[in-house]
Amino acid sequence: MLQSFQRPTTRKLPVKKDRFQDEARFLRSWLERPLTIGAVTPSGKVLARTMASYVDPRIPGPIVELGPGTGPVTDALIRRGVEQERLILVEFNPEFCQLLKRRFPKATIVQGDAYDLKETLSGILKEPAAATVSSLPLFTKPMDHRLDLLETAQELMHPNAPFVQFTYAVVPPIPARSKDYRAKASNRIWRNLPPARVWVYNKAKNP
Numbered sequence: 001m002l003q004s005f006q007r008p009t010t011r012k013l014p015v016k017k018d019r020f021q022d023e024a025r026f027l028r029s030w031l032e033r034p035l036t037i038g039a040v041t042p043s044g045k046v047l048a049r050t051m052a053s054y055v056d057p058r059i060p061g062p063i064v065e066l067g068p069g070t071g072p073v074t075d076a077l078i079r080r081g082v083e084q085e086r087l088i089l090v091e092f093n094p095e096f097c098q099l100l101k102r103r104f105p106k107a108t109i110v111q112g113d114a115y116d117l118k119e120t121l122s123g124i125l126k127e128p129a130a131a132t133v134s135s136l137p138l139f140t141k142p143m144d145h146r147l148d149l150l151e152t153a154q155e156l157m158h159p160n161a162p163f164v165q166f167t168y169a170v171v172p173p174i175p176a177r178s179k180d181y182r183a184k185a186s187n188r189i190w191r192n193l194p195p196a197r198v199w200v201y202n203k204a205k206n207p
């Protein structure tokens with residue numbers, strides 16, 4: 001009787017414990033560097049799933065994730081069908097990098113600056129990427145840095161590959177209208193704290 005009561009509790013515990021520990025790690029990191037982390041808690045499952053939904057796992061090539069943090073979007077990408085081996089995770093925070101190595105041992109973890117993407121991925125990205133998925137807190141950077149990042153990411157990808165970015169803001173983190181790229185947005189995701197929206201940028205066919 002006691003055993004059958006205990007079994008489900010112990011099976012659920014690590015998951016809850018992981019989530020609690022991730023939230024604590026995040027909060028600590030936010031207290032140390034609020035502008036770099038840009039959020040007080042990891043993305044929720046619905047937001048992570050929405051980010052991943054814009055990646056087509058059938059399109060070959062590496063998937064570059066910028067600012068994976070504790071890995072909720074990484075996890076959603078894998079659940080969507082992207083093999084771990086295809087993932088290149090660029091994260092600034094060394095503690096998060098250690099955690100990502102434990103959680104996603106077959107992915108390539110790069111500790112470095114995503115805003116210096118060419119240099120950071122030099123010798124690592126050996127073929128055009130199929131998508132770039134970014135959780136970087138873009139609003140902490142001036143607009144020319146954000147535009148440079150989008151342009152560099154597009155240079156490193158297939159011509160039609162998406163640059164996926166979430167934001168808590170009501171305005172797009174990179175302007176939606178441009179002759180160089182096309183932008184579309186998800187609905188606002190209310191089941192996230194704070195509510196968020198996903199923006200997807202594709203290179204314009206005939207700029």
Ligand SMILES: C[S@@+](CC[C@H](N)C(=O)[O-])C[C@H]1O[C@@H](n2cnc3c(N)ncnc32)[C@H](O)[C@@H]1O
Pocket residue numbers: 036037038039041042043066067068069070071072073090091092093096112113114115135136137
């Ligand atoms: C808003 S958090 C998102 C974390 C995670 N993807 C999620 O959705 O919960 C932003 C992440 O970007 C990382 N980051 C910030 N600036 C960075 C940079 N220049 N290069 C790489 N990672 C960066 C932070 O350390 C943090 O893990």
